[in-house]
Amino acid sequence: MTKKRSKALDNKCPSCGAPIKFVPSLKKWKCEYCNSEFDLEEMQKHNNASNIKYNQDSIIDDYDDYVTYTCQDCGAEIVADSQTAATFCVYCGNTAILKNKLSGKFSPDAIIPFKKEKQEAIDAFVNLAKGKLFVPKNFTKKDNIEKIRGIYIPFWLYDIDIAGSIDCNGTKIRSWSTGNVQYTRTEFYKMYRTGSMDFFKIPVDGSKRFSNDIMNSIEPFDYSGLTKYNHAYLSGFYAEKYDVPSDEASVEARRRALESGKNAFLDDCRGYSQKNIVRNTLETKIKNKYYVLLPVWMVNVKYNNKSYIFAMNGQTGEFVGNIPLDILKVIVWTILIFGLVFGLVIAIAWIL
Template sequence: MGLTEYECPACGGVMNFDTKNQMLSCPFCDTKIKVQDYVAPRQEEQDKDAKADSNEWLSEGTEWKPGETDGMVVYSCQSCGGEIVASENEGSLTCPFCSNNVVVKEKFSGDLRPDYVIPFKKDKQDAMDAYSGYVKGKFLLPKVFFEQNHIDKIRGIYIPYWLYDGKINASYRYNATKVRTWSDSDYNYTETSFFEVDRAGSESFSHVPHDASKEMPDDLMESIEPFDFKEAVPFNSGYLAGFLANRYDINAEETKTHILDRMKHTVENDIRNTVTGYSTVNIASKDQTIGSLSHQYALYPVWLLNTSWNGNNYLFAMNGQNGKFVGNLPVDKVKAFFLYILSALGFTALAVIVCLIIISM
């Protein structure tokens, strides 16, 4: 496998993709290069010398035990010679010894090459600030969660997504009623009128996303939507420098049913919202057909924060484009108990005061 290492052509330092200026940037000599203009200084040498097969490393005398590299690949950093251990799906890595950024070209080539990438616009500090804002004011949260150093791991990672374009044709029939009431000096009257309401139409969808990584919880990835596809650019591995990136390990066919359900649910809600002016509305019959459906492959930017407490792991995610932050938080049972006691005492005191007022009247 060929590796692309993002070395600064001026000083040989490690280049990263800078979220602020959207260019490859060297922190040592301040060289900045547009992503599409970057050419690796030693690409031929890197392609010749790169060794990505873990079995080759085992045969060369490494001390990996049998079974330890199952599901993993061991790469050689061409800058320092250190071993980079990664899962089979990881395609953008950082050497743990010299911090060199490495992209495994074969992970993003051929059918695995993404059509688009949305570059990171939020950096690590943005993610930490978002976390602080997310937990702020949550009284029942354990105290340790208010400390940023409680975060075990924070990663900027490009998540693989399937993007769907589609069209849904639909027709609906509703049973609806209108209820009118009035009174005279003798009686109260209710008049109910019954109607059949027909609606039909079609709705087109563009770039509806579904994550294509088995490691990522689908509900968490949907929660950080939307991503603005207008800022997507044709894929270039330079945008991955300094970040992690995974190739897809869920085929598009496996996500098709869920995407169609999302589209159909949207169509149903939109058509229902056109039926107004009735007291009750119920679906009598419906028909939904797929007018068209196609997909493309993209990488979207996500910051992932991991932490643990009382033996449980907690995962937070931030949209690396717009900063939307989501995650589940635990409840401190001791704080909750004291809050319950205080609430109970408060209600009791209020009841006593009301009773005393009534007695004194």
């Protein structure tokens, strides 16, 4: 077990020195004590609003598996796991940004700041049952939300080029009638294509802690919102550092790019009723990679003693998660629809 010493930062109000948080809807930092608001430029003037005096004195004991630090405001000793890059003091609620977790090779290239507020994530969950027939009664009640956290999730973004060729088999089917005879002509073709295409910023979740499928499901992020990383954006949110290395994450990005590449090649073979690739030499080449932090609201729900995880894209508001099925409702609807259609078919047959 190695032990390192590093600093824990938090962001203080330049006016009053109280803890200050980033407010997504204002796109500014707002002090809840003196109501002062600051934009990024103003925060930077004050050294990202970090109170050096306090932070210089704070000590972080960084072990391989966990981190302990002393809260500058209340003096409590807080424990966080080794992936945590920004967290809160559980006693006084102050933000603690573990700067060494986000520096050096862990220093993000860019960040998309939160645009969606916590309340929007709650509203999204509460309204989740709309248009869905099989949601259990009371599942989307606000009270079922056990925990809701705004987290900056580490992502790898890859610019990938694809080049190569494919060989396909294809068929064209044509039918016509002459008198009482119907003819069907099936023509067989070989198609060859050589070409290339570019993919930009394919995201891959860089944290093992979060389900890749959930992270895939809240895609896409609007990359026009990417901005240069500044740890001040972490105020008021949790943050993770990556624990999936770039080489490992790139496998998934290449797989996705190849799949889309093959589809694009097949789409170019037009006019065929059936087509399938018999050989392809498509290769991927990573042109650029970026390490970014992307905003996600994680919503933990407890219902009937079972836990469910939902996530909301903190930028676009895309809300995903698997809602449990109310089996009784499924049965009732099945009987209802079956009976209705069955009766309708018989009625139509009788009329005709």
